[in-house]
Amino acid sequence: MHRTHARLRALAALVPPGIPTADIGTDHALLPVLLLRENRVPRVIGVDRLVGPLARARATVQAEGFAQDPRLELRQGDGLDPLLPGEVGTLVIAGMGGERILSILDRGAERLAGVQTLVLHPDSHLPQARSGLASRGWVFQEEQLLIEHGRAFFLMRLVRGEAQALDPVECLVGPLLLRRAEPTLGDWLEVQEARLSEIRRRGGVAEELELVREAQRRFALQVPRRMMSHPTGNLG
Numbered sequence: 001m002h003r004t005h006a007r008l009r010a011l012a013a014l015v016p017p018g019i020p021t022a023d024i025g026t027d028h029a030l031l032p033v034l035l036l037r038e039n040r041v042p043r044v045i046g047v048d049r050l051v052g053p054l055a056r057a058r059a060t061v062q063a064e065g066f067a068q069d070p071r072l073e074l075r076q077g078d079g080l081d082p083l084l085p086g087e088v089g090t091l092v093i094a095g096m097g098g099e100r101i102l103s104i105l106d107r108g109a110e111r112l113a114g115v116q117t118l119v120l121h122p123d124s125h126l127p128q129a130r131s132g133l134a135s136r137g138w139v140f141q142e143e144q145l146l147i148e149h150g151r152a153f154f155l156m157r158l159v160r161g162e163a164q165a166l167d168p169v170e171c172l173v174g175p176l177l178l179r180r181a182e183p184t185l186g187d188w189l190e191v192q193e194a195r196l197s198e199i200r201r202r203g204g205v206a207e208e209l210e211l212v213r214e215a216q217r218r219f220a221l222q223v224p225r226r227m228m229s230h231p232t233g234n235l236g
């Protein structure tokens with residue numbers, strides 16, 4: 001399928017199989033189409049609040065041969081408004097700021113009742129998103145950091161559980177990525193450290209620099225543990 005880049009494939013792979021799913025802010029509807037192509041979910045609803053994106057979504061669905069497929073529906077509306085309570089078990093919300101994602105979840109509390117899993121790609125305000133999700137009782141089950149064409153994409157799957165407080169380093173980098181000392185996270189931290197150091201060297205404000213360095217220290221402590229759990233050296 002055209003334009004299906006690594007980020008969308010990785011998002012699709014985080015979606016639990018066999019469960020009706022909604023893609024909020026679907027835009028071009030590439031993710032719903034991908035989920036059905038892979039037979040990953042029995043039913044998918046693409047939601048967007050704007051006419052333009054929904055027109056793009058319809059064009060994709062038509063071009064990819066899913067226009068008459070009862071498993072795929074497109075609906076216009078804000079956040080979770082177009083969903084019925086209990087209609088889906090998984091929500092995907094990708095390519096939006098973290099604060100917007102939290103506000104969609106808060107505004108749609110009634111419709112969240114049957115939702116067991118969130119698959120998210122916040123593209124800004126990540127610390128706020130992680131902290132807000134954890135304090136609302138969403139538990140990180142899986143995290144991935146993809147670096148594509150020099151851009152970092154933090155993807156996450158969360159399930160219902162106990163509300164918890166993440167510390168500032170966990171909020172900055174993601175609790176599982178840190179614990180697992182994911183190599184891409186090490187690369188990302190190095191880039192952030194260099195960028196913020198340069199800002200400070202030029203006399204600018206780089207408030208996050210200490211936090212990034214603390215994350216690097218904690219990351220380094222986890223590396224030996226990761227090596228021990230992958231003794232063959234296959235750390236991929």
Ligand SMILES: C[S@@+](CC[C@H](N)C(=O)[O-])C[C@H]1O[C@@H](n2cnc3c(N)ncnc32)[C@H](O)[C@@H]1O
Pocket residue numbers: 024025026027028047048049050053077078079080093094095096100104121
């Ligand atoms: C940048 S696109 C991301 C598209 C796709 N999810 C992806 O990850 O590639 C964001 C889309 O979210 C939609 N959107 C933003 N806020 C929304 C809301 N509250 N409810 C539904 N859709 C929303 C926008 O109209 C836009 O089409």
